[in-house]
Amino acid sequence: MSPQRVVFNEPVVRAAIDKVRFPKKCPVCGARATRVSRVTVVPGKKQYLRPIWDPIYSPTQRRRMGLSLPETRTLLVPVCEDHMYSDEDYCRYRTLCMLADGLSMAMLAFALLTLGGDLWQGQTSDVWVYGVMVLAAVSFIITVTAFRSRPIESAMRIVGFDAGLQNVWLDFKNRGYRDEFLKENPMTAELVSWVLKA
Numbered sequence: 001m002s003p004q005r006v007v008f009n010e011p012v013v014r015a016a017i018d019k020v021r022f023p024k025k026c027p028v029c030g031a032r033a034t035r036v037s038r039v040t041v042v043p044g045k046k047q048y049l050r051p052i053w054d055p056i057y058s059p060t061q062r063r064r065m066g067l068s069l070p071e072t073r074t075l076l077v078p079v080c081e082d083h084m085y086s087d088e089d090y091c092r093y094r095t096l097c098m099l100a101d102g103l104s105m106a107m108l109a110f111a112l113l114t115l116g117g118d119l120w121q122g123q124t125s126d127v128w129v130y131g132v133m134v135l136a137a138v139s140f141i142i143t144v145t146a147f148r149s150r151p152i153e154s155a156m157r158i159v160g161f162d163a164g165l166q167n168v169w170l171d172f173k174n175r176g177y178r179d180e181f182l183k184e185n186p187m188t189a190e191l192v193s194w195v196l197k198a
Contacts, residue, residue, distance in 0.1 A: 007194040009170070012159050013178060015189035017073055017168045023180040026080035027155040027172065033078030037085060037152060040074045078088065083087075083151050089179055090150070097143040104136040111136075169195055 022034050111132040118125040155177075159169035169192070172178035182189050 002136070004197050008171075008192075011191040011193045014162075014167050014169050014177055014195070015181075016184055017075075017161070017164075019170070019185070019188045020075065022075075022077050023184050024078050024175065025180070026083055026179070027077065027153045027174065027177050028083045029080060030174065030177065031080040031082075033076050034074050034077055034081050035084040037083075038074055039077055039152065039158075047162060063103060065177050073165070075158075075168075077152065077156065085106045085150055085152065090146075092132075094146050097139075097146045100139045100151055101143050104132075104139040107132045108136040108139050113197045124141060160195070162195075164183045 025031065026033050111129045115125050115129050118129075157171040157173075159171050161168055169177045170181075172181065182191070
């Protein structure tokens with residue numbers, strides 16, 4: 001498969017991934033950074049909600065299937081206290097949302113069957129039927145918010161990597177932060193308006 005040329009409306013930053021340094025301010029709000037957040041990506045690989053769900057996470061599975069660990073890249077991004085996050089917290093939150101959705105859907109199916117039976121017989125439904133419907137709607141809304149991109153992911157989007165995984169392409173939402181990032185990495189980062197993606 002031949003590489004495809006991707007052109008950007010706004011230039012993105014190409015930086016050497018091993019030598020990248022971020023400004024000491026939060027990319028989301030611009031406040032002074034007091035913490036460091038790890039952003040780990042696996043180029044060109046499907047991301048699982050939890051690492052243990054990945055078939056190649058277990059050494060015995062890797063040996064049995066003849067697979068090797070994919071190459072991962074971790075970026076240490078300085079952030080403020082308000083925008084610090086932990087992968088474990090988000091995984092736990094999303095897992096709880098999925099469990100709550102499963103229970104809500106089961107209860108909702110039973111409530112809709114009861115509601116349909118009551119409507120068929122011309123009776124009024126009990127209050128619990130409407131309560132289950134409201135509870136399911138609230139559960140689904142919370143799940144949508146749980147699976148939205150985190151503030152740091154929307155402020156600093158990883159566009160991709162070059163073929164040798166030497167450079168990363170970053171798109172910063174805040175143009176002032178992008179300029180400071182370029183000043184922080186004068187020899188290893190530059191603006192590019194197009195890239196070749198495999």
